Amino acid sequence: MLSRQTVARLAAQPSLAAAPSSARNMATLRELELRLKSVRNIEKITKSMKMIASTKLAKAQRAMQNGKQYGIANSEVFQNAEPSEAPKRKLFIVISSDKGLCGGIHSSVSKATRRAITAGEHGAAPDSPIMVIGDKSKAQLSRTLGNNLALTFNAIGRDIPTFADAAGVADLIIKSGVKYDAIAIVYNKFVSAISYESAVAEVLNEEALKESPGFKAYEMEDDVTKDLAEFSLANAIYAALTEGHACEQSARRNAMDNASKNASDMIGSLQMQFNRGRQAAITNELVDIITGASAL
Incomplete structure (x- = not known):
């Protein structure tokens, strides 16, 4: 049998399964250091993206002012060409984009479209056809209104939308055969x-x-009305594309600004945890040294 002194000495020794407290502190400090480095890199990226979005926003606003002139001309035409009866079947064109990291810019138009289809707003019906410009809103609308999607477009307006982009979209819509x-x-x-x-x-x-009373007052050839309808559609799409692009750049700048602020707050919190952990590790080592010196 073991003596009492031997049993007491064995009980005082740390178990092999338990790691020393200093080792645990070192592992935690290493994890905090890696996380700090990761968050700092993210902050650099978000700040760079904010600067890029700010530069693009100025160009997008200038393009939006030019595009609004097309929309104003369209509104004047349709104000004097009110239909004799309400349209029975409406086609919805959703203006979005292919890029993300810009807040709720895409879900805004997707929610408005779903609300119009389900609640019957703007003369919509449950089977109203939908055409989407941009992959983001396409993915959102395909979950609930997948049967209504008639045509989708992507790679439109990667930089600043042009009238050629709008004219190409309008031509494909007219040739699609959707009633x-x-x-x-x-x-x-x-x-x-x-x-x-x-x-x-x-x-x-x-x-x-x-059939509108305003156009019936004038004698026009069929080709004139057809060309006017196509040109008006391209004008309206161009005005919506430029305004949507300006909103996207503005939302991206604000999103990256908020992300940079959140990263800065997280860096401050992690730095405080790291300093506390390092101070605790140094204190433990000093306590071990003093305890060992006292034992000697």
């Missing part, structure tokens, strides 16, 4: 550099223009 009496363009309206809201712009098709 409609009017078009409702759902886009983001630029309110200020920090806010935006979803809006709907309506465009009449060729038949609705012909």
Whole structure:
């Protein structure tokens, strides 16, 4: 049998399964150091993306001012060409983009479209066809309104949208064979550099223009009305694309600014934890040294 002194000495020794406290502190400090490095790198990226978005926003606002002139001309045409009866079938065109990291810019138009289809707003019906410009809103609408999607576009307006992009989209819409009496363009309206809201712009098709009392007062050839309808659709799409692009750049700048602030707050919190852990590790080592010197 073991003596009492031997049993007491064995009980005082640390178990082999338990790691020393200094080793645990070193592991925690290493993890905090790696996380600090990761968050600092993220902060550098978000600050760079904010600067890029700020530069692009100035260009996008200038393009938006030019695009608004097309929208103003369209609104004057349709104000004098009100249809004799309400359109029975509407086609919804959702203006979005392919890029993310810009807050809720895409979900804004997606929610407005879902609300219009389900609640019957703007003359919508449950089977109203939808065409989407941009992969982000396409992915969101395909979950709930997948059967309504008739045509989708991507790689439109990667930089600043041009009238050629809008004209190409309008040409494909007309040639798609989708039947409609009017078009409702759902886009983001630029309110200020920090806010935006979803809006709907309506465009009449060729038949609705012909039957409107304002156009019946003039003798026009069929080709004139057809060309006017196509040109008006391209104008409206171009105005919506430029305004949506400006909203996207503004939202991306604000999102990257908020991300940079959150990263800065996280760096401060992690730095404090790291300093406390390092101070605790140094204190433990000093206590071990003093205890060992006292034992001697």
